[in-house]
Amino acid sequence: MRRIVLGAALMAAAPIQAQQMVTSPAPTKVAVTIYRAPDRDAGQAIDPAWLRGYALISEEREVAIPAGDATIRFEGVAAGMMAETALVEGLGAGVSEKNLDAELLSPRNLYARVFGRPVTLRRTDAKGHTREEEAIIRSAPDGAAIVQTRAGFEIASCGGLKDAIAYDGLPEGLNARPTLSIATHAASAQKARVRLTYLAWGFDWQAHYVVKLAPGAQAAEMTAWVTLANGDTTGFAQAQAAVVGGKPKFEQSREEPAQTQELVLHCQLSPVQAPFGGEAMPVFAVPPAPPAPVVAMMADVVVTARKRMAPVVVKEEVLGDLRLYRVPMPTNVAAHGQKQVALMAARRVKLGLIHRADVDVAAQDGESQRARIRLRMANRKVDGLGLALPAGGVAVVQQVGAAALPVGEGAMADKAVGETANIEIGASPQVRLESRTRRINDREEAITATARNANRWPVHFESQQLLPDGARVVSASVKLGQQDGHPLWAVTIPAGGKVSLSYRLQLPR
Structure with a gap:
């Protein structure tokens, strides 16, 4: 048999x-x-x-x-x-x-398929002695190995025994x-x-980019995985x-697989007559099971690399409005695993490091805020890029002596050729913006914004003026640009210095 x-x-x-x-x-x-x-x-x-x-x-x-x-x-x-x-x-x-x-053939499915049926329990004690006895599977389909023997209900492999369950055949299906x-x-x-x-x-x-800033933060070496x-x-x-x-439209035709859960059991030991005719062995009572915890699937991370050789670089191809990135050589896509391959080899790119803090006219008057640091890159060949960039995380590091120290981390959306990426990588404690509002009459307000730079080097600063619907700037101390329908103040703040903007705002009737 x-x-x-x-x-x-x-x-x-x-x-x-x-x-x-x-x-x-x-x-x-x-x-x-x-x-x-x-x-x-x-x-x-x-x-x-x-x-x-x-x-x-x-x-x-x-x-x-x-x-x-x-x-x-x-x-x-x-x-x-x-x-x-x-x-x-x-x-x-x-x-x-x-x-x-x-x-699939698994302990859970085997237990479920032979529930209430006799099996053979192969038992091994701590001294390596093995014997077989008849048992009946009494576990629920959740997969816990609960069996009934002549001694009572027991949990397999609990206590001093190592148990194996022998089935007379493979259940159909x-x-x-x-x-x-x-x-x-x-x-x-x-x-x-x-x-x-x-x-x-x-x-x-997932794509992930590493940007190593050059001195002066006007250029960088960029790699992608x-x-x-x-x-x-x-x-x-x-x-x-x-x-x-990209994001192709995909209609889900069925529910995604349910997350795996596991029944956790604890042993309560009490001495009974030894089944091996020697020392007393315990019988295991089954207490009420606690709530089933989620079982996390741990993924093995495999990083492909070749010593003293250039990394394998993914090749870009057009797929309608999407982009296909093909690994040029065969690779193992292992079960329950992760693998990294190079999307883009190290290349020198031009970029800008921008400090940004916006003025919200409706916000509390006199409130000081820290500027956010943005990395700005134009996806053009002339600036070192000029290829479709998939969305992913961005880590920015700065070379200080022999060490590359982290500066910040952000994310980038999908960027086509010709688009500009603005990647927010953190907040600056050294650059701050304060704004004040003074009421002139029922229809006009005067706004003053002051930006301060505590760094020992100059910084590029931008501030969008977020106006109420229907409001407009009638006069300003400097020429303002436009961004997303709002006035934009762009300026360089000298090292250890400050700059100010004043403008009059006409409110809607």
């Missing part, structure tokens, strides 16, 4: 099928194109325990199709596959139906690997090279990997 033993390792024998069955164990080639989680902000880090993006997976497989009716099984597909999106190309035979057989099956009918036997394409949940990707994240139980070896920048 065949047995499946659940212990330190889980081994399963495939069930015997009476009908014609062909199994493709793995693809010969695979491509994984990852789309970002649609609701995750550019500066928000990937949560490896809850990946909400998706991937387009394309596999090539060689299949021997028998004559007549048959079932073709594609093993090793993504567990998060959306079976309704699966497209099978290259079959000479007709496809009558397809099914995602993704209920369980698979050791996620599997897509399709029914076919062929007039004669044939060999086919099949392409399987589908969407799957549980993936994500792409992190590929796979939260699926299936990994893809030597895959052609790519990521898509």
